[in-house]
Amino acid sequence: MRIGExxxxxxxxxxxxRYYEEQRLITxxxxxxxxxxxxxSHVDIVLQIKGLLDAGLPTRIIQQLxxxxxxxxxxxxxxxxPEMIATLQREQVRxxxxxxxxxxxxxxxxxxxxxxxxxxxxxxxxxxxx
Amino acid sequence: MRIGExxxxxxxxxxxxRYYEEQRLITxxxxxxxxxxxxxSHVDIVLQIKGLLDAGLPTRIIQQLxxxxxxxxxxxxxxxxPEMIATLQREQVRxxxxxxxxxxxxxxxxxxxxxxxxxxxxxxxxxxxx
DNA sequence: TTGAACACCCACATTGATGTGAAGGTCAAG
DNA sequence: CTTGACCTTCACATCAATGTGGGTGTTCAA
Numbered sequence: 001m002r003i004g005e006x007x008x009x010x011x012x013x014x015x016x017x018r019y020y021e022e023q024r025l026i027t028x029x030x031x032x033x034x035x036x037x038x039x040x041s042h043v044d045i046v047l048q049i050k051g052l053l054d055a056g057l058p059t060r061i062i063q064q065l066x067x068x069x070x071x072x073x074x075x076x077x078x079x080x081x082p083e084m085i086a087t088l089q090r091e092q093v094r095x096x097x098x099x100x101x102x103x104x105x106x107x108x109x110x111x112x113x114x115x116x117x118x119x120x121x122x123x124x125x126x127x128x129x130x
Numbered sequence: 131m132r133i134g135e136x137x138x139x140x141x142x143x144x145x146x147x148r149y150y151e152e153q154r155l156i157t158x159x160x161x162x163x164x165x166x167x168x169x170x171s172h173v174d175i176v177l178q179i180k181g182l183l184d185a186g187l188p189t190r191i192i193q194q195l196x197x198x199x200x201x202x203x204x205x206x207x208x209x210x211x212p213e214m215i216a217t218l219q220r221e222q223v224r225x226x227x228x229x230x231x232x233x234x235x236x237x238x239x240x241x242x243x244x245x246x247x248x249x250x251x252x253x254x255x256x257x258x259x260x
Numbered sequence: 261t262t263g264a265a266c267a268c269c270c271a272c273a274t275t276g277a278t279g280t281g282a283a284g285g286t287c288a289a290g
Numbered sequence: 291c292t293t294g295a296c297c298t299t300c301a302c303a304t305c306a307a308t309g310t311g312g313g314t315g316t317t318c319a320a
Contacts (some may be wrong), residue, residue, distance in 0.1 A: 021155030
């Protein structure tokens with residue numbers, strides 16, 4: 001598919017799709033007319049990228065993560081450098097930290113909303129009975 | 131405490147502490163000489179801010195979350211507008227999405243590392259026995 | 261065959277989070 | 291009283307992610 005369709009299906013602008021390519025996150029084939037030709041699988045990959053960017057990861061890191069994120073893990077055996085492994089382990093830790101932080105805050109918000117909403121409904125009741 | 135100490139204790143630069151203030155995330159008192167005066171509690175708050183920023187939340191949103199994130203929930207009862215509640219609920223959803231995305235990827239990395247490391251150790255063994 | 265819709269590339273603009281440095285005020289210790 | 295280590299404000303710089311638009315080529319359908 002071409003860039004327009006991919007943009008539409010992922011909600012990611014054409015501009016950004018080209019940017020991702022420039023950052024070596026995706027590498028679409030080129031048609032004879034030099035149009036980019038995306039594969040079906042790029043839809044998921046782009047959504048993946050979008051999610052990670054949205055979660056605060058820079059393209060530099062995402063680029064390193066992507067190779068190990070596709071379902072049929074094609075690339076496990078060949079030359080995985082120790083530095084690559086170390087990088088992944090480091091990023092794994094940082095992901096865990098992020099997750100923990102976000103979870104903590106999500107829970108805090110939940111607590112807060114629970115409290116507010118319960119107080120609020122109590123107030124409504126007392127007003128109804130007064 | 132003054133800005134230098136807070137910077138040191140949180141690992142957040144003075145520049146950024148001033149920036150957070152400009153964005154209304156923190157509001158330190160001022161000494162007679164116009165020096166900023168931070169309270170002990172600001173250490174945790176700043177760490178909180180740092181974590182959320184790092185997780186991809188913009189200051190605009192963090193500003194809205196902060197009021198409901200301090201432990202002794204002082205502000206639950208008074209005028210919580212319905213819009214505020216709606217905002218929080220929306221952000222809660224977005225946090226959950228981020229968490230899910232990050233968790234998925236952390237797990238994928240874990241799987242990948244497991245695979246790579248096990249293959250790798252198998253190779254080592256076979257080489258040892260050859 | 262022309263016009264609309266899409267693609268290309270390029271370049272400049274913006275926004276948010278940061279760094280850096282200048283010009284100056286405060287204060288404690290030598 | 292000066293020096294050094296703080297602090298102040300202000301302004302300009304940078305970097306990454308993203309928007310916008312111009313100028314041009316391609317495709318397709320009327």
